[in-house]
Amino acid sequence: MEFILPWAERLEASPFGALMRESALFYPTANLLHLLGLVMLLGSMLLLDLRLLGLAREVPVQEASRRLTPIGIAGLLIQLVTGFCLFAADAGPLTGNWLLQLKLALVGVGIANALLFRACWARRLADWDLRPPLAGRLQVALSILTWCGVMSAGRLLAYV
Structure with missing residues (x-):
C-alpha cells in the first residue's frame, strides 16, 4: 500500500479532505448515506442469496x-461514493489500516463474484x-460470507 500512501495523503490534505473532516454536516451525512447503502446492498443481496439457496420457493428466482x-x-454505488468521501477525511492513516x-x-x-455469477447463471436462473x-449454491454462500465480511470489517474500522 506504500504506492498509494502519497496519493492518500494528498487527498486528506486537499480542500475536499478538509471539508469532509471539518464539516459538521458533510461527514455525518456521508456516514448515514454509507449506512443506507449498506442496508440496500446487504439487505437486497441477502434476500436474493437466500432465495437462490432455496428459501421462499413461492417467489420465482428470476x-x-x-x-x-x-x-x-x-446500494453498492452509494457505498462506493460515500466510502470515498469518508476515506478522504482520514486517508493517510486509513491506507495502512x-x-x-x-x-x-x-x-x-x-x-467479482457477483459478475461471475451473472456470467455463469443469468440465463439459467x-x-x-x-x-x-x-x-451456484457455493457461489451464493461465498457471496453471503463476503458481504457480511465487508460489513464487519467496515464497522470494526471505528475501533481499530
Whole structure:
C-alpha cells in the first residue's frame, strides 16, 4: 500500500479532505448515506442469496433477481461514493489500516463474484426454481460470507 500512501495523503490534505473532516454536516451525512447503502446492498443481496439457496420457493428466482438486483447495485454505488468521501477525511492513516485493506479486498471479491455469477447463471436462473446447482449454491454462500465480511470489517474500522 506504500504506492498509494502519497496519493492518500494528498487527498486528506486537499480542500475536499478538509471539508469532509471539518464539516459538521458533510461527514455525518456521508456516514448515514454509507449506512443506507449498506442496508440496500446487504439487505437486497441477502434476500436474493437466500432465495437462490432455496428459501421462499413461492417467489420465482428470476422475479426476485429482477426486483432486488437494482436495489443492491444502487446500494453498492452509494457505498462506493460515500466510502470515498469518508476515506478522504482520514486517508493517510486509513491506507495502512489492515481492516480497510481487508474490507477493500472483500469488496473486490464480492463484486467479482457477483459478475461471475451473472456470467455463469443469468440465463439459467429459471432452472434454480426446480433445483439450485451445487456450484451456484457455493457461489451464493461465498457471496453471503463476503458481504457480511465487508460489513464487519467496515464497522470494526471505528475501533481499530
